[in-house]
Amino acid sequence: MATAERPKARQSQLVTTYGVGSLFPAGDQSFMICGIDEWDEKWSPPVEEPRLARSLGVHTFRAPSTGKRNGDVPVVRFPTYHYCPQCRRLDRHWKFDAKKMQCPDCLRDLTPSRFVACCENGHIEDFPYFNWAHRGSDVPDGPHRMMLESQGASSSLADIVIRCSCGVPAHDLDGSFGRNALSKIKGCDGKRPWLPDAPDEQCEKPLRALQRGSSNVWFGAVRSSISIPPWSSPTAQFVTKHWAVLEHVPESALAAALPAMIEGRPGLSVEGVVDVVRQRKGLETTTQPSDQDLRDEEYRALIDGNEGGPLDTFQCVPVDVDERVQALVAQVSRANRLREVRALQGFSRVTPMITDTTNPRLARLSETHLQWLPATEVLGEGIFVRLSEDAITTWEEQSLARQRHQLLDQSLQRRAVESGAPIMSAPSARFIAIHSLAHALLQELSLDAGYPIGSLRERIYAEESQAGLLIYTASSDAAGSLGGLAALADEQHFADTLSAALSRAGWCSNDPVCSESGPSGTDGLNLAACHACLLLPETSCEHRNIFLDRVSLVGNIESLTGGLVSSL
Structure with a gap:
């Protein structure tokens, strides 16, 4: 955006609340977060969690840009339909004064459309105002200038009326939010505005009218994992940091190369690093684990506990259980330190979908498959x-x-x-x-x-x-x-x-x-x-x-x- 004040969101929100494909409200404007193939990777620092990455079929994760040094997360303006709050003209924003986002006749700031149209396959497009206003009528030739008028009697859809200068009867929006209301006038075009250069997809799902701020416009499919031993140890952190080099070093040469690399790093040993490298390479050759496999490993690690050192990101120690609750509680552990990585793998609209890497109905975050996904760590x-x-x-x-x-x-x-x-x-x-x-x-x-x-x-x-x-x-x-x-x-x-x-x-x-x-x-x-x-x-x-x-x-x-x- 080339405005004086850029819309802002916390880094974690760009994974959980305002992830790729979601609508981001910025004052009186509305934007959609672009796919990760539009992101500049140099502004997105890596986030490592080998178990979760393997489960999601990628090599690593990257945190959304913090916005420093012009490294903003890219957005597109959506919905494209806007109206003037004074003259009530309704049109695509580029048909007004798109640079100032004003109505050229009234010099009033434009307001984005309150309504969008989505399908269960994750596609989204503008509410079909033209089709709705001309339903049941022959579309005459000539210019069409639409008006979005509010009767003011109430805030119901029946008081919002669409008029067109071509002379067709005016239609209010009453009934437009019905399950099959839009399917009678228009099918889904398979549009993916979060992927600006991607072609439309074939889609058989019916469109549903939704308010753009509604919670069911975007359901993020977020997978998370707790770092557990051995991946939480300082040794594993060292291997992760230098993995781009260590993954290509033959095991026979590691013993000779490592002493210089770990010099001055307390708590690290050649044997420990070699062992973690071996496990990391073995992880990449094993069957892709499911979310339940990761949970099972976490559960066992939480039961077993781990005192760890000051740099270990998993410190969980069992404590005594008071006799008052022993009939119900078998174990209580004090987790002094935990690290969780949350990754966005896709999203759905209208209805939430099962968070599963095999679910074909999850909308993709990029046009082509990339070897990373957006994630944050806590x-x-x-x-x-x-x-x-x-x-x-x-x-x-x-x-x-x-x-x-x-x-x-x-x-x-x-x-x-x-x-x-x-x-x-x-x-x-x-x-x-x-x-x-x-x-x-x-x-x-x-x-x-x-x-x-x-x-x-x-x-x-x-x-x-x-x-x-x-x-x-x-x-x-x-x-x-x-x-x-x-x-x-x-x-x-x-x-x-x-x-x-x-x-x-x-x-x-x-x-x-x-x-x-x-x-x-x-x-x-x-x-x-x-x-x-x-x-x-x-x-x-x-x-x-x-x-x-x-x-x-x-x-x-x-x-x-x-x-x-x-x-x-």
């Missing part, structure tokens, strides 16, 4: 909690656990029938209970540790034979480095915090409505969960605040029996 602290497998297994066998799981499963089936989404099964009853416990515990930890709740994040481990949760600092700004969260893992502090969290979860200010309600929230994928009890800021929940149920955790509201923690 250093912080946290608390790891492993629940008793016996307690979880016993609870899963109870009728309440099966009933609550069945309710969510039925909601997913209904969603598939109504929206055409792929048929999915609800996550296990243990996942629902552990996820709900994580939300209750995170809220209480935020109060005790003094962190803003949006700077804490959960990580759930609830596959078969797993029963753990990690709560850690998730913010890359100052709010994520206050300190004090890991200290709450100590025996008495944690027992007090858990007891307070469960007591708070036992009653919601919206009860009995909250606890007795059926499926609610997004697509009916929550049960007893609302903003007064379990829901968290979107930055804190890795599962978009769905699959939550307070009753699975604390039991029926009348008797407080049948829940995971009812026996405590």
Whole structure:
């Protein structure tokens, strides 16, 4: 942009909130973040996490530019339709005074269109105002000058009227947001404006009208990984820094080349570096791991713990568990230092898609396949909690656990029938209970540790034979480095915090409505969960605040029996 004030976003937002293909609001203007093949790599520093890179099929990651020295992340203006707030003329922005972004007749700044059209394959284009205004009529020859008028009676779509100078009857926008409203007048053109030079794609999906600021215009597919041994050690960090050289050195020559390279670096040894190089090369020849494979490795590392040295980015030490919570909690670990890498692998629109490298419906971040993806890293602290497998297994066998799981499963089936989404099964009853416990515990930890709740994040481990949760600092700004969260893992502090969290979860200010309600929230994928009890800021929940149920955790509201923690 060649303006005096460039729009600004935090580096982490360019991966999680305003990633490639998303719409970025900048005052009264609107832009779309361009694909990574438009980025200048010299302004994007590398971010290394070999396990995650291997899982995503790339060599490395790069952090978005910080904007220094003109290294801005490129954008394009979108939507292209703008209107004058005074004369109400509606047209492409380049047909006004595109340099000043003003109406040449009224000298008023232009306002971008409130509406866009998207499809489930990730394509996006301008709302088809011309087609909507001329639907049901023959399009006459001659100039067409459209007007976007507001009747002012209300803020409904019925009060927004499109007129054209060609004389066709005016049409309001009432009904334009229906599921199949646009398919009657226009198909998807397969447009990808975030890839300025890319050709349009063939697409059979229907277009959906959405407000440009709506949350379902862009769903980022973000994958993350915690750095664990041996990749968190200073030796691995050294290998990563010099990997461009070390990967080409034969193992037989490493012993001779390394002494000069590691001279003056305490804690490094030739044998240790050779071993990590060998593991790194072996990693690149193994089968591409799935997200669940990475989670399994993290879970084992969190259980095993690692004291590490002062430069190790994974320091996790088990502590004693207070006898008051031993019936539920098998292990508590103080994670004094953690490093998380979050990478954007693609995105979807209209409905969120499964974050999977094999999912062909995720929109691509570049026209051609590149060997890197945008990512950010966060250093912080946290608390790891492993629940008793016996307690979880016993609870899963109870009728309440099966009933609550069945309710969510039925909601997913209904969603598939109504929206055409792929048929999915609800996550296990243990996942629902552990996820709900994580939300209750995170809220209480935020109060005790003094962190803003949006700077804490959960990580759930609830596959078969797993029963753990990690709560850690998730913010890359100052709010994520206050300190004090890991200290709450100590025996008495944690027992007090858990007891307070469960007591708070036992009653919601919206009860009995909250606890007795059926499926609610997004697509009916929550049960007893609302903003007064379990829901968290979107930055804190890795599962978009769905699959939550307070009753699975604390039991029926009348008797407080049948829940995971009812026996405590």
